[in-house]
Amino acid sequence: MIPELGHFALVLAFALAVVQSAVPLVGVARGYGSWMSVAIPAARAQFCCVALAFATLAYCFYVSDFSVAYVAQNSNTQLPTPYRLSAVWGAHEGSLLLWVLILGVWTTAVSFFNKGLPSDITATVIGVMGLVSMAFLLFLLLTSNPFIRLASPPADGADLNPLLQDPGLVVHPPILYTGYVGFSVAFAFAMAALIRGRLTTQWARWVRPWTVMAWTFLTLGIALGSWWAYYELGWGGWWFWDPVENASFMPWLLGTALIHSLAVTEKRGTFKNWTVLLAIGAFALSLLGTFLVRSGVLTSVHAFATDPARGIFVLAILGIAIGGSLSLFAWRGPQALAGAGYGAVSRETFLLANSLLLAVATSTVLLGTLYPLVLDALNLGKISVGPPYFNLMFSIVMAPLVLLLGIGQFSRWKGDTLARIGLELKYALSGCVTLGFVCVAMLKPEGRLAAGTGLAFAFWILASVAAGLWQRIAPHGRGAVRLNLLSPAFLGQCIAHTGFALSIIGIVLTSYETVDLHTRMAPGETKNVGPYAFEFVKLREYKGPNYDATEGTFRITKDGALVAELTPEKRNYTVRAMPMTEAGIAPGLTRDLYISMGEPLGGGAWSVRLHYKAFVRFIWLGALVMALGGIVAIGDRRFRLATRTSDERHTAKA
Amino acid sequence: MTPRQRRLWAVVLVLIGMGIATALILTAFNKNLMYFYSPSQISAGEAPQERPFRVGGLVVRGSVKRAPNSLAVHFTLTDTIKNVDVTFDGILPDLFREGQGIVANGKLGGDGVFVASEVLAKHDENYMPPEVAAALKKSNPNYRHNGAAP
Structure with missing residues (x-):
């Protein structure tokens, strides 16, 4: 009876998701206010149904109801109780249910925190997220139903994969999924901007906290996964460039680019095209990650599904989402996304260059991850791409990125000159180079040049953070004490950059010694x-x-x-x-x-x-600090109080 | 420079940058590709002599021999038609067992013995690496792995 209740709740959730997407979207198209207002209650009701289904499944695990096939395959009467809960998302069906549940959490959050958002935008955003829910609920119901009963239940279950019986793995999937799925909010906002044909700086202000929140969770999730692999797999490695790791890393890279591009869109009203593309890309890569991990094309701890129908279904969702959003972008983009100009040497340029570099990094990872799969699918041979490829490509891309990160910090919005920037950063630059040499002199000979260079890059980031802070609090220079410029958003940026530097130090020193x-x-x-x-x-x-x-x-x-x-x-x-x-x-x-x-x-x-x-702890410590930076930045009052809808307010703040 | 010229220069620079990046990526990519060969392909002389590659198959029962005072281990892999001898100096994965399908990365030595730098076995007792399963099927269409769920 209980599993049937869960199954029924899932069907109801699907029906509500159809309502949640169809009614508000038609309402927006026709301008029916009452139809638009269906979005919020429908989304909340849908979430309640999914939550009920999830709770039902968790209960089946708790009481060890082995008449449910999924429970029988992934639990056991001897399994300790906390692991029975985490066993809910220990395999394919349950983890997809978790995916949909978290999507519901995000949608419900949008339904509550939407003050100042025009009703048509709210309705479109929730409607688009409803479409995503609909697709995944259908996927669950048709190919991966966790509530299927067994005609003759076994006396005891097959137990949870022992690798997953670990406290780290209890929290890793929910946090990682919260990050993955969180990019659906930015995606839905991008779709709303395209559908409504307007993208304002105000829009960027709405999207920023959601994106930073998703990014923060993804950062934590990846760090947890890496930490888990380190202590649980017993090889002492912290990153293997495993396709599944790459699947979570790619949306993170593009998400990082998205955060920075959004900041420019908000402050300067430019990069709109690029921001929207990145929002689409980050979510598409999250879907791709789900596809890679869940379809069974990869062989790893995470790949559970071996049913080809599932892979094809996720691939179809992916195709529709990417194809549809890009077509919409091509059709509506040119009207909606005209922006302000900026000089060749300006903070905008450096930020653009860095988000391009992040996109390049993403594509190198994508190539290394997908190429073997494509070759295999076309029957052209079985190959694998070794970690040296990823390591090499990464260091090549990260070097200019870090360099530009520092320069960008020192440069001004809209227009600047290389001479002025050079004047500002000559001390920081020479300091970092000197420190790099000191490190090289102190380290033992083997590989010290590479280690010293890596450390100098990390110092460069720290120097740029310190200089940025100094610029704002120093009483000299441009005017009075500027404590009011120490906004949470800026502090968050400083903290996150410090975290990045700490991670680099960890990576460099761990590989060196x-x-x-x-x-x-x-x-x-x-x-x-x-x-x-x-x-x-x-x-x-x-x-x-x-x-x-x-x-x-x-x-x-x-x-x-x-x-x-x-x-x-x-x-x-x-x-x-x-x-x-x-x-x-x-x-x-x-x-x-x-x-x-x-x-x-x-x-x-x-x-x-x-x-x-x-220094291996520095790697995860850095990730924690980065996530802390994200949390601090979300606290910025600007994101909550900004209700003015004056378009294109170009506040050219330094 | 007029804005038009400036934009042109920017586009040219971006294109050059992307060209260099692509060239670098593809070179690095090519250098780090590892192809998979089955024991039958190796004994037919299809596998490269200099370049590292992967080999996969079942560990022949009774073939695992350990050196008495080091971690060196010697075993034979089979795709049920041909065999290849493998040596490895290191710690075998938890799921390495005789009769189990495994994948090894390494190089072919001059004596025809495969010198493995890494041995991989996956996290499930019934699991068969897909490369191994495909190789087994290809070399011996009648072969059925007992108990392989996938």
Whole structure:
């Protein structure tokens, strides 16, 4: 009875999504105010239905109702309760339901926070988001229904994939999806601007907080995923350029470009074309990510679906969304998107160049991710693209990006001269170059030139942040104390850029100074990794709730003093007979010590990985700081109080 | 310069930049492509000698031999028609087992032994890497993997 209730709620949600999109959109086209006003109640009702369906599925997991096929495949009576909840989104059907649920959350949020928004724009935005909901609800109902019953339920379930039985994985999918799906708001606003044929600076002010919010969640989600891969996969790597990682990274890159382009559209009324294209692109890449991860074309932890109908369905949604929005762009774009001019050397130019570079970075990742799939689909051979390609391309694109980021900070809107900018940044530039050289001199010879360059780039970002702050609070220069210019939006930018610099420092130092020792060890033996001595003390076996484990105890000392005692494990999850590695990690701000056990080699000896990783925490710390910057920026009152609809207010603030 | 000329220059510069970027991307891309070969293709001499590539197949039961004092391991991969010998010095993935389908990255040595730099096995006991499944099917149309769900 309960699963049928969920199924029914899902059908009802689909019907409401049809109402939510069709009625307001027709209302907007014909100018019927009462039809437009259907949008908000329909969206909220649709969300309630999806939430009910989701709660029903969660309940089925909670009581272990194995008559539901999806529960039987992904849960087990021995599965600890928190993981029963996360098992709801542990596989294909449930994670799609989560996708639709989060879309509902965003739509409902738009239905509440729309003060100052003209009713036709609200109706169009919610209507467009309703179209997306409709497509995904139909997808759920037709190809991926989580409520299908089994004629003869098994006595016990097949258990959740052990890789997903981890606290990090409980929160990673919802946060990542919140980011992904959040770009649908920017997309819907872009569609509304095209449909209504006007795109104002006011429009950019509406879209900015939504986009920054989505970007913040995506940043957190990606960082969580990377952190999880680091400690759970047991290889000690933090990024593998795996197609699934790329699928989440591409919308992030374009989303970053979108945030910056939106800022220019809001402040200067230009880049409208580009902003709209980026909004379409970021959402299209989110859909592509869903397609890649959910269709089964990729083989990875995340790929659950093997049913080709599902892949084709998502591909159809993707095709309609991209094709439709781009056609609309081509048709309505020229009227709606005329903008103000700007000089060849100006802050606009640098921001444009950087968003182009981000787009180039996105396309290199896209090429490396899709090309093997396309070749395979056309039966032209099976290939794979190695991480060196991505690493190389990334460093090539990031170098000018970081350089321009700093220059852009120093330059003025509308028009500037290279001579003036040069005058302003000569100290910062020479300081960073000097610091870079100091670093090179201090580091040990192997690879220090690359590391020093990388660090100099990070210092450059920090210098530009400091100089930006100084410019605004310094009493000299242009006029009085400008504390009022320290708006949350500006502070958020400074914080986010600092986070970016921290991540770069982490990436550079981790790649520069990492010791990976793969070795054979028996209890009683000691191996040295850098200045640390790793002693394999003992082995013991124990039984977990749904696994058997072998646990090693390692004592790490430095110059005779105890640094940490770690207990890495090798677990065997009994239901799926699947071995899992639980790494032992001694975290630290400047270094991580990391042990993972490979396999028994006979005679009590094991193959083990011993890692020393310098500054690896900075990578995720930087991402956290970036997300914090996003949160601070959303707090800007300008985004909430701006209700004036005066078009094209060109406030050429410095 | 008139605004028109300036715009022209900007377009030319962007085009040059994009050209350079494309050339770089494609070069880097080409250098890092790895092709997949089945044991049958390797024994037919189709695999490159210098360039790294991937090979996949089933680990022949009883073929895994470990060196006594290091991590070096030796095993044979098969696509049920032909075999290829593989050596690897490192830690095998959790799901590496005899009889299991795996993929290895590396180079072919002069003696015909494949020197793997990385061995991949996926996160599911019934899982068969699709390259391996396709290679098995291609070389032996009658082959059926027992218990392979996908």
